[in-house]
Amino acid sequence: MNEVIETLLNHRSIRKFKNTKLTSTQIDCIVEAAQQASTSSYMMAYTIIGVTDDSLKASLAEVSGQPYVKENGHLLVFCADLNRQTHSAPPEVSLKMKENLENSEHFLVSAIDAALAAQNAAIAAESMGLGICYLGSLRNDIARVDELLALPPHVIPLFGMAIGEPDHLPDRKPRLPKQAVYFENQYQFHDEAVQEFDKRIASYYQQRSSNNRSDTWTQQMHRRFSKTIRMDVTDLVQKKGFNKR
Template sequence: MNEVLATMMNHRSIRRFKEEQVTREQIEQIVRAAQMASSSNFMQSYSLIGITEPAMKEELGAITGLPYVAANGHLFIFCADLHRVTVRGTEEETKNMEAMLESSALYQIAVIDAALAAQNAALAAESMGLGVVIIGAIAKDIARLDTMLKLPKYVVPLFAMAIGVPDQHTDIKPRLPVPAVYFENHYMASREEQLEQIEQYDEQMSAYYAGRNENTRNDTWSHKHVAVLQSKVPVHQFTRYVQSKGLNRS
Protein backbone atom coordinates (compact mmCIF):
# COMPACT_ATOMS: atom_id res chain seq x y z
CA MET A 1 0.00 0.00 0.00
CA ASN A 2 1.47 3.39 -0.98
CA GLU A 3 1.63 6.44 1.30
CA VAL A 4 -1.47 8.12 -0.17
CA LEU A 5 -3.63 5.03 0.30
CA ALA A 6 -2.21 4.47 3.79
CA THR A 7 -3.16 8.03 4.79
CA MET A 8 -6.65 7.62 3.36
CA MET A 9 -7.23 4.28 5.07
CA ASN A 10 -6.07 5.73 8.39
CA HIS A 11 -8.69 8.51 8.38
CA ARG A 12 -10.63 9.14 11.57
CA SER A 13 -12.34 12.26 12.95
CA ILE A 14 -10.35 14.12 15.61
CA ARG A 15 -12.32 16.25 18.06
CA ARG A 16 -9.64 17.13 20.61
CA PHE A 17 -6.56 19.08 19.61
CA LYS A 18 -3.39 20.20 21.34
CA GLU A 19 -2.92 23.92 22.00
CA GLU A 20 -0.70 24.36 18.95
CA GLN A 21 -1.52 26.63 16.05
CA VAL A 22 -1.14 25.36 12.51
CA THR A 23 1.61 27.30 10.73
CA ARG A 24 0.99 29.72 7.88
CA GLU A 25 3.01 27.42 5.62
CA GLN A 26 0.82 24.45 6.50
CA ILE A 27 -2.36 26.47 5.91
CA GLU A 28 -1.14 27.59 2.49
CA GLN A 29 -0.17 24.03 1.54
CA ILE A 30 -3.58 22.75 2.61
CA VAL A 31 -5.38 25.47 0.62
CA ARG A 32 -3.22 24.79 -2.45
CA ALA A 33 -3.99 21.08 -2.16
CA ALA A 34 -7.70 21.90 -1.92
CA GLN A 35 -7.40 23.94 -5.10
CA MET A 36 -6.04 20.95 -7.01
CA ALA A 37 -9.35 19.09 -6.67
CA SER A 38 -11.45 18.50 -9.76
CA SER A 39 -13.93 21.26 -10.55
CA SER A 40 -16.93 21.17 -12.89
CA ASN A 41 -16.16 23.21 -15.99
CA PHE A 42 -13.19 24.55 -13.99
CA MET A 43 -15.46 27.10 -12.31
CA GLN A 44 -13.77 26.54 -8.93
CA SER A 45 -17.07 27.63 -7.40
CA TYR A 46 -16.08 27.55 -3.72
CA SER A 47 -14.19 29.67 -1.20
CA LEU A 48 -12.46 28.86 2.07
CA ILE A 49 -12.62 31.29 4.97
CA GLY A 50 -10.04 30.76 7.70
CA ILE A 51 -11.23 31.84 11.14
CA THR A 52 -8.26 33.23 13.07
CA GLU A 53 -10.01 35.67 15.42
CA PRO A 54 -10.48 33.93 18.81
CA ALA A 55 -13.72 35.79 19.54
CA MET A 56 -15.22 34.58 16.26
CA LYS A 57 -14.20 31.01 17.02
CA GLU A 58 -15.82 31.30 20.44
CA GLU A 59 -19.02 32.60 18.86
CA LEU A 60 -19.01 29.74 16.36
CA GLY A 61 -18.47 27.37 19.27
CA ALA A 62 -21.57 28.83 20.90
CA ILE A 63 -23.60 28.45 17.69
CA THR A 64 -22.64 24.80 17.23
CA GLY A 65 -22.37 23.77 20.87
CA LEU A 66 -19.13 21.96 20.00
CA PRO A 67 -15.96 22.76 22.00
CA TYR A 68 -13.57 21.80 19.20
CA VAL A 69 -14.97 24.56 16.98
CA ALA A 70 -13.15 27.06 19.21
CA ALA A 71 -10.29 24.86 20.41
CA ASN A 72 -8.24 23.76 17.39
CA GLY A 73 -5.14 24.62 15.39
CA HIS A 74 -7.11 26.27 12.58
CA LEU A 75 -10.73 26.50 11.44
CA PHE A 76 -11.87 26.64 7.82
CA ILE A 77 -15.36 27.48 6.60
CA PHE A 78 -16.07 25.98 3.16
CA CYS A 79 -18.52 28.02 1.08
CA ALA A 80 -20.33 27.48 -2.20
CA ASP A 81 -19.32 30.56 -4.17
CA LEU A 82 -21.02 31.66 -7.37
CA HIS A 83 -20.35 35.33 -6.62
CA ARG A 84 -16.80 35.29 -7.99
CA VAL A 85 -17.94 34.56 -11.54
CA THR A 86 -20.04 37.76 -11.54
CA VAL A 87 -17.24 40.11 -10.47
CA ARG A 88 -15.95 40.99 -13.94
CA GLY A 89 -19.35 40.96 -15.60
CA THR A 90 -21.28 44.11 -16.42
CA GLU A 91 -24.68 44.64 -14.82
CA GLU A 92 -26.34 43.43 -18.03
CA GLU A 93 -24.10 40.34 -18.23
CA THR A 94 -24.82 39.46 -14.60
CA LYS A 95 -28.55 39.84 -15.28
CA ASN A 96 -28.22 37.48 -18.25
CA MET A 97 -26.45 34.94 -16.03
CA GLU A 98 -29.12 35.09 -13.35
CA ALA A 99 -31.21 32.15 -14.54
CA MET A 100 -28.18 29.84 -14.47
CA LEU A 101 -26.72 31.26 -11.25
CA GLU A 102 -30.01 30.67 -9.43
CA SER A 103 -30.57 27.17 -10.80
CA SER A 104 -30.37 24.04 -8.67
CA ALA A 105 -27.93 22.61 -11.25
CA LEU A 106 -25.32 25.30 -10.62
CA TYR A 107 -25.88 25.20 -6.85
CA GLN A 108 -25.21 21.47 -6.95
CA ILE A 109 -22.00 22.10 -8.91
CA ALA A 110 -20.82 24.60 -6.29
CA VAL A 111 -21.61 22.21 -3.42
CA ILE A 112 -19.75 19.36 -5.15
CA ASP A 113 -16.77 21.59 -5.94
CA ALA A 114 -16.55 22.60 -2.28
CA ALA A 115 -16.84 19.00 -1.10
CA LEU A 116 -14.09 17.82 -3.45
CA ALA A 117 -11.83 20.66 -2.31
CA ALA A 118 -12.52 19.77 1.32
CA GLN A 119 -11.57 16.14 0.80
CA ASN A 120 -8.27 17.24 -0.74
CA ALA A 121 -7.71 19.61 2.18
CA ALA A 122 -8.39 16.85 4.72
CA LEU A 123 -6.02 14.45 2.99
CA ALA A 124 -3.31 17.12 2.83
CA ALA A 125 -3.70 17.93 6.54
CA GLU A 126 -3.59 14.26 7.53
CA SER A 127 -0.49 13.70 5.41
CA MET A 128 1.21 16.33 7.62
CA GLY A 129 0.30 14.42 10.78
CA LEU A 130 -2.61 16.74 11.59
CA GLY A 131 -6.12 15.64 12.54
CA VAL A 132 -9.37 16.90 11.00
CA VAL A 133 -13.08 16.90 11.64
CA ILE A 134 -15.86 18.12 9.34
CA ILE A 135 -18.57 20.17 11.07
CA GLY A 136 -22.06 20.59 9.64
CA ALA A 137 -23.50 22.19 12.78
CA ILE A 138 -22.52 25.69 11.63
CA ALA A 139 -25.95 25.70 9.94
CA LYS A 140 -27.71 25.88 13.32
CA ASP A 141 -27.81 29.69 13.05
CA ILE A 142 -27.02 30.25 9.40
CA ALA A 143 -28.22 33.87 9.27
CA ARG A 144 -25.96 34.82 12.17
CA LEU A 145 -23.03 33.08 10.49
CA ASP A 146 -23.76 34.87 7.22
CA THR A 147 -23.53 38.23 9.01
CA MET A 148 -20.34 37.24 10.83
CA LEU A 149 -18.63 36.25 7.58
CA LYS A 150 -20.00 39.23 5.58
CA LEU A 151 -21.02 36.99 2.70
CA PRO A 152 -22.22 38.58 -0.56
CA LYS A 153 -25.05 37.32 -2.77
CA TYR A 154 -24.43 33.88 -4.29
CA VAL A 155 -22.16 32.74 -1.43
CA VAL A 156 -23.33 30.36 1.30
CA PRO A 157 -21.38 28.54 4.04
CA LEU A 158 -21.72 24.76 3.78
CA PHE A 159 -19.60 23.25 6.56
CA ALA A 160 -16.51 23.86 8.65
CA MET A 161 -13.30 21.89 9.02
CA ALA A 162 -11.28 22.02 12.23
CA ILE A 163 -7.67 20.91 11.94
CA GLY A 164 -4.80 20.66 14.39
CA VAL A 165 -2.36 18.43 16.21
CA PRO A 166 -4.39 15.49 17.58
CA ASP A 167 -4.74 15.21 21.35
CA GLN A 168 -6.57 11.88 21.25
CA HIS A 169 -6.27 8.53 19.53
CA THR A 170 -9.61 7.44 18.15
CA ASP A 171 -10.47 4.13 16.56
CA ILE A 172 -11.18 3.89 12.85
CA LYS A 173 -14.88 3.32 12.22
CA PRO A 174 -15.63 0.29 10.06
CA ARG A 175 -17.19 1.24 6.73
CA LEU A 176 -20.03 -0.47 4.92
CA PRO A 177 -18.84 -3.52 2.97
CA VAL A 178 -17.81 -2.78 -0.61
CA PRO A 179 -20.72 -4.77 -2.15
CA ALA A 180 -23.15 -2.55 -0.22
CA VAL A 181 -21.91 0.62 -1.94
CA TYR A 182 -20.39 -0.54 -5.25
CA PHE A 183 -22.63 -2.01 -7.94
CA GLU A 184 -21.90 -2.78 -11.58
CA ASN A 185 -24.13 -1.61 -14.42
CA HIS A 186 -27.26 -1.03 -12.33
CA TYR A 187 -28.36 -0.40 -8.75
CA MET A 188 -28.72 -3.46 -6.55
CA ALA A 189 -32.40 -4.29 -6.79
CA SER A 190 -32.51 -7.10 -4.25
CA ARG A 191 -33.69 -5.77 -0.90
CA GLU A 192 -32.85 -9.15 0.66
CA GLU A 193 -29.19 -8.87 -0.37
CA GLN A 194 -28.98 -5.34 0.93
CA LEU A 195 -30.63 -6.32 4.19
CA GLU A 196 -28.19 -9.19 4.71
CA GLN A 197 -25.19 -6.91 4.17
CA ILE A 198 -26.60 -4.23 6.46
CA GLU A 199 -27.35 -6.74 9.22
CA GLN A 200 -23.77 -8.02 9.05
CA TYR A 201 -22.51 -4.44 9.13
CA ASP A 202 -24.73 -3.65 12.12
CA GLU A 203 -23.08 -6.51 14.01
CA GLN A 204 -19.66 -5.11 13.15
CA MET A 205 -20.66 -1.59 14.21
CA SER A 206 -22.17 -2.88 17.44
CA ALA A 207 -18.85 -4.49 18.34
CA TYR A 208 -17.02 -1.29 17.37
CA TYR A 209 -19.22 0.97 19.53
CA ALA A 210 -18.94 -1.39 22.51
CA GLY A 211 -15.17 -1.75 22.31
CA ARG A 212 -13.82 1.61 21.18
CA ASN A 213 -11.44 3.72 23.28
CA GLU A 214 -13.88 6.54 24.05
CA ASN A 215 -17.66 7.03 24.21
CA THR A 216 -18.67 3.38 24.21
CA ARG A 217 -22.35 2.69 23.67
CA ASN A 218 -24.86 0.06 22.63
CA ASP A 219 -25.74 1.04 19.07
CA THR A 220 -25.72 -0.01 15.42
CA TRP A 221 -25.50 1.85 12.12
CA SER A 222 -29.15 1.18 11.25
CA HIS A 223 -30.59 2.02 14.66
CA LYS A 224 -28.66 5.27 14.90
CA HIS A 225 -29.71 6.66 11.53
CA VAL A 226 -33.27 5.33 11.43
CA ALA A 227 -33.91 6.77 14.90
CA VAL A 228 -32.39 10.15 13.99
CA LEU A 229 -34.27 10.49 10.71
CA GLN A 230 -37.58 9.59 12.37
CA SER A 231 -37.11 12.05 15.21
CA LYS A 232 -36.07 15.07 13.15
CA VAL A 233 -38.01 17.38 10.87
CA PRO A 234 -36.55 19.06 7.77
CA VAL A 235 -34.73 22.34 8.49
CA HIS A 236 -36.61 24.62 6.12
CA GLN A 237 -34.75 27.69 7.36
CA PHE A 238 -31.61 26.52 5.53
CA THR A 239 -33.50 26.21 2.23
CA ARG A 240 -35.00 29.66 2.72
CA TYR A 241 -31.58 31.08 3.59
CA VAL A 242 -29.91 29.57 0.50
CA GLN A 243 -32.68 30.92 -1.73
CA SER A 244 -32.40 34.36 -0.10
CA LYS A 245 -28.77 34.37 -1.26
CA GLY A 246 -29.94 33.87 -4.85
CA LEU A 247 -29.08 30.16 -5.06
CA ASN A 248 -31.06 26.94 -5.71
CA ARG A 249 -34.21 28.78 -6.73
CA SER A 250 -35.14 26.70 -9.77
Protein backbone atom coordinates in the same frame (compact mmCIF):
# COMPACT_ATOMS: atom_id res chain seq x y z
CA MET B 1 -0.57 0.08 -0.83
CA ASN B 2 1.34 3.37 -0.88
CA GLU B 3 1.62 6.33 1.48
CA VAL B 4 -1.39 8.14 0.00
CA ILE B 5 -3.64 5.08 0.42
CA GLU B 6 -2.26 4.55 3.93
CA THR B 7 -3.17 8.15 4.81
CA LEU B 8 -6.69 7.67 3.39
CA LEU B 9 -7.27 4.40 5.24
CA ASN B 10 -5.93 5.81 8.49
CA HIS B 11 -8.58 8.55 8.66
CA ARG B 12 -10.59 9.15 11.79
CA SER B 13 -12.18 12.45 12.84
CA ILE B 14 -10.15 14.24 15.51
CA ARG B 15 -12.15 16.13 18.14
CA LYS B 16 -9.42 17.06 20.61
CA PHE B 17 -6.39 19.06 19.53
CA LYS B 18 -3.13 20.13 21.17
CA ASN B 19 -2.81 23.83 21.84
CA THR B 20 -0.52 24.43 18.83
CA LYS B 21 -1.39 26.84 16.05
CA LEU B 22 -0.72 25.75 12.48
CA THR B 23 2.17 27.62 10.87
CA SER B 24 1.51 29.82 7.84
CA THR B 25 3.53 27.31 5.77
CA GLN B 26 1.18 24.50 6.86
CA ILE B 27 -1.90 26.61 6.11
CA ASP B 28 -0.57 27.66 2.69
CA CYS B 29 0.21 24.06 1.82
CA ILE B 30 -3.28 22.86 2.86
CA VAL B 31 -5.02 25.66 0.92
CA GLU B 32 -2.89 25.07 -2.18
CA ALA B 33 -3.74 21.35 -2.08
CA ALA B 34 -7.44 22.24 -1.71
CA GLN B 35 -7.23 24.54 -4.71
CA GLN B 36 -5.72 21.86 -6.93
CA ALA B 37 -8.85 19.66 -6.66
CA SER B 38 -10.80 19.08 -9.85
CA THR B 39 -13.44 21.73 -10.40
CA SER B 40 -16.54 21.63 -12.57
CA SER B 41 -15.96 23.52 -15.87
CA TYR B 42 -13.05 25.39 -14.22
CA MET B 43 -15.60 27.33 -12.13
CA MET B 44 -13.74 27.08 -8.79
CA ALA B 45 -17.11 27.86 -7.25
CA TYR B 46 -16.05 27.96 -3.59
CA THR B 47 -14.32 30.15 -1.05
CA ILE B 48 -12.36 29.05 2.02
CA ILE B 49 -12.38 31.34 5.05
CA GLY B 50 -9.61 30.85 7.61
CA VAL B 51 -10.82 32.03 11.01
CA THR B 52 -8.02 33.64 13.01
CA ASP B 53 -10.10 36.01 15.16
CA ASP B 54 -10.70 34.45 18.59
CA SER B 55 -14.03 36.16 19.24
CA LEU B 56 -15.31 35.09 15.80
CA LYS B 57 -14.17 31.53 16.57
CA ALA B 58 -16.04 31.72 19.89
CA SER B 59 -19.23 32.84 18.12
CA LEU B 60 -18.92 29.99 15.60
CA ALA B 61 -18.32 27.53 18.46
CA GLU B 62 -21.51 28.82 20.09
CA VAL B 63 -23.46 28.07 16.89
CA SER B 64 -22.00 24.57 16.63
CA GLY B 65 -22.11 23.66 20.32
CA GLN B 66 -18.80 21.83 19.85
CA PRO B 67 -15.66 22.95 21.76
CA TYR B 68 -13.24 21.87 19.01
CA VAL B 69 -14.61 24.66 16.79
CA LYS B 70 -12.73 27.00 19.14
CA GLU B 71 -9.93 24.75 20.38
CA ASN B 72 -7.88 23.70 17.37
CA GLY B 73 -4.77 24.61 15.38
CA HIS B 74 -6.76 26.34 12.64
CA LEU B 75 -10.37 26.65 11.56
CA LEU B 76 -11.55 26.74 7.95
CA VAL B 77 -15.06 27.45 6.70
CA PHE B 78 -15.90 26.17 3.23
CA CYS B 79 -18.46 28.21 1.30
CA ALA B 80 -20.28 27.61 -1.99
CA ASP B 81 -19.43 30.68 -4.06
CA LEU B 82 -20.96 31.80 -7.36
CA ASN B 83 -20.27 35.48 -6.63
CA ARG B 84 -17.11 35.80 -8.73
CA GLN B 85 -18.84 34.43 -11.82
CA THR B 86 -21.00 37.50 -12.52
CA HIS B 87 -18.41 40.10 -11.58
CA SER B 88 -17.90 42.92 -14.08
CA ALA B 89 -20.64 41.57 -16.36
CA PRO B 90 -22.80 44.37 -17.83
CA PRO B 91 -26.22 44.54 -16.06
CA GLU B 92 -28.18 42.91 -18.92
CA VAL B 93 -25.65 40.03 -19.10
CA SER B 94 -25.62 39.68 -15.32
CA LEU B 95 -29.43 39.43 -15.31
CA LYS B 96 -29.36 36.73 -17.95
CA MET B 97 -26.60 34.85 -16.11
CA LYS B 98 -28.59 34.91 -12.85
CA GLU B 99 -31.41 32.88 -14.41
CA ASN B 100 -28.93 30.04 -14.93
CA LEU B 101 -26.62 30.68 -11.97
CA GLU B 102 -29.43 30.42 -9.42
CA ASN B 103 -30.70 26.98 -10.51
CA SER B 104 -30.31 23.64 -8.71
CA GLU B 105 -27.56 22.57 -11.11
CA HIS B 106 -25.25 25.38 -10.03
CA PHE B 107 -26.13 24.91 -6.37
CA LEU B 108 -24.91 21.33 -6.76
CA VAL B 109 -21.85 22.41 -8.74
CA SER B 110 -20.74 24.87 -6.07
CA ALA B 111 -21.40 22.45 -3.18
CA ILE B 112 -19.53 19.65 -4.98
CA ASP B 113 -16.59 21.97 -5.84
CA ALA B 114 -16.35 23.05 -2.19
CA ALA B 115 -16.53 19.46 -0.91
CA LEU B 116 -13.80 18.30 -3.30
CA ALA B 117 -11.52 21.17 -2.24
CA ALA B 118 -12.26 20.38 1.42
CA GLN B 119 -11.42 16.71 1.07
CA ASN B 120 -8.12 17.63 -0.64
CA ALA B 121 -7.43 19.93 2.34
CA ALA B 122 -8.27 17.09 4.75
CA ILE B 123 -5.93 14.62 3.04
CA ALA B 124 -3.16 17.22 2.82
CA ALA B 125 -3.49 17.94 6.56
CA GLU B 126 -3.60 14.26 7.48
CA SER B 127 -0.57 13.54 5.30
CA MET B 128 1.29 16.11 7.42
CA GLY B 129 0.41 14.24 10.63
CA LEU B 130 -2.40 16.64 11.52
CA GLY B 131 -5.98 15.66 12.35
CA ILE B 132 -9.23 17.12 11.07
CA CYS B 133 -12.92 17.22 11.86
CA TYR B 134 -15.58 18.45 9.44
CA LEU B 135 -18.17 20.71 11.07
CA GLY B 136 -21.65 20.55 9.59
CA SER B 137 -22.77 21.84 12.99
CA LEU B 138 -22.11 25.37 11.69
CA ARG B 139 -25.44 24.93 9.90
CA ASN B 140 -27.18 24.80 13.31
CA ASP B 141 -27.69 28.50 12.60
CA ILE B 142 -26.68 29.02 8.99
CA ALA B 143 -28.05 32.56 8.83
CA ARG B 144 -25.90 33.61 11.82
CA VAL B 145 -22.77 32.08 10.28
CA ASP B 146 -23.59 33.83 6.99
CA GLU B 147 -23.82 37.12 8.87
CA LEU B 148 -20.72 36.54 11.05
CA LEU B 149 -18.61 35.89 7.95
CA ALA B 150 -20.17 38.81 6.04
CA LEU B 151 -20.91 36.65 3.01
CA PRO B 152 -22.30 38.49 -0.04
CA PRO B 153 -25.17 37.25 -2.29
CA HIS B 154 -24.35 33.99 -4.09
CA VAL B 155 -22.04 32.86 -1.27
CA ILE B 156 -23.22 30.54 1.55
CA PRO B 157 -21.42 28.70 4.34
CA LEU B 158 -21.51 24.90 3.89
CA PHE B 159 -19.38 23.43 6.69
CA GLY B 160 -16.27 24.06 8.71
CA MET B 161 -13.10 22.05 9.25
CA ALA B 162 -11.12 22.06 12.46
CA ILE B 163 -7.46 21.17 11.90
CA GLY B 164 -4.68 20.63 14.38
CA GLU B 165 -2.20 18.38 16.18
CA PRO B 166 -4.26 15.39 17.44
CA ASP B 167 -4.50 15.09 21.21
CA HIS B 168 -6.20 11.68 21.10
CA LEU B 169 -6.29 8.67 18.82
CA PRO B 170 -9.88 7.48 18.44
CA ASP B 171 -10.63 4.04 17.02
CA ARG B 172 -11.06 3.93 13.27
CA LYS B 173 -14.81 3.89 12.59
CA PRO B 174 -15.95 0.92 10.48
CA ARG B 175 -17.58 1.56 7.12
CA LEU B 176 -20.39 -0.28 5.33
CA PRO B 177 -19.16 -3.39 3.53
CA LYS B 178 -18.19 -2.85 -0.10
CA GLN B 179 -21.21 -4.96 -1.21
CA ALA B 180 -23.51 -2.32 0.25
CA VAL B 181 -22.05 0.64 -1.62
CA TYR B 182 -20.36 -0.63 -4.79
CA PHE B 183 -22.43 -2.21 -7.59
CA GLU B 184 -21.59 -2.99 -11.16
CA ASN B 185 -23.74 -1.58 -13.94
CA GLN B 186 -27.01 -1.17 -12.08
CA TYR B 187 -28.21 -0.26 -8.62
CA GLN B 188 -28.79 -3.14 -6.25
CA PHE B 189 -29.76 -3.22 -2.60
CA HIS B 190 -28.05 -5.84 -0.44
CA ASP B 191 -30.09 -6.04 2.73
CA GLU B 192 -27.83 -8.80 4.12
CA ALA B 193 -24.76 -6.58 3.77
CA VAL B 194 -26.43 -3.85 5.85
CA GLN B 195 -27.68 -6.39 8.43
CA GLU B 196 -24.19 -7.84 8.74
CA PHE B 197 -22.81 -4.32 9.19
CA ASP B 198 -25.38 -3.61 11.91
CA LYS B 199 -24.08 -6.60 13.88
CA ARG B 200 -20.52 -5.43 13.42
CA ILE B 201 -21.26 -1.83 14.38
CA ALA B 202 -23.26 -2.95 17.45
CA SER B 203 -20.20 -4.73 18.80
CA TYR B 204 -17.96 -1.78 17.77
CA TYR B 205 -20.17 0.59 19.81
CA GLN B 206 -20.13 -1.79 22.77
CA GLN B 207 -16.38 -2.28 22.74
CA ARG B 208 -14.90 1.03 21.61
CA SER B 209 -12.60 2.89 23.96
CA SER B 210 -14.87 5.89 24.61
CA ASN B 211 -18.57 6.78 24.44
CA ASN B 212 -19.70 3.14 24.20
CA ARG B 213 -23.38 2.40 23.77
CA SER B 214 -25.90 -0.10 22.46
CA ASP B 215 -26.77 0.92 18.89
CA THR B 216 -26.78 -0.12 15.23
CA TRP B 217 -26.26 1.92 12.09
CA THR B 218 -29.85 1.32 10.92
CA GLN B 219 -31.25 2.49 14.27
CA GLN B 220 -29.04 5.58 14.07
CA MET B 221 -30.34 6.44 10.61
CA HIS B 222 -33.99 5.88 11.59
CA ARG B 223 -33.53 8.18 14.60
CA ARG B 224 -31.73 10.78 12.52
CA PHE B 225 -34.41 11.05 9.84
CA SER B 226 -37.40 10.72 12.20
CA LYS B 227 -37.03 14.30 13.34
CA THR B 228 -36.64 17.32 11.11
CA ILE B 229 -33.45 19.31 11.44
CA ARG B 230 -32.19 22.64 10.12
CA MET B 231 -35.40 23.40 8.23
CA ASP B 232 -34.19 27.02 7.95
CA VAL B 233 -31.40 26.03 5.54
CA THR B 234 -33.67 26.14 2.44
CA ASP B 235 -34.74 29.66 3.31
CA LEU B 236 -31.19 31.02 3.64
CA VAL B 237 -29.96 29.12 0.59
CA GLN B 238 -32.70 30.57 -1.60
CA LYS B 239 -32.41 34.05 -0.08
CA LYS B 240 -28.73 34.06 -1.04
CA GLY B 241 -29.60 33.17 -4.66
CA PHE B 242 -29.03 29.39 -4.77
CA ASN B 243 -31.33 26.50 -5.77
CA LYS B 244 -34.21 28.78 -6.79
CA ARG B 245 -35.40 26.77 -9.77
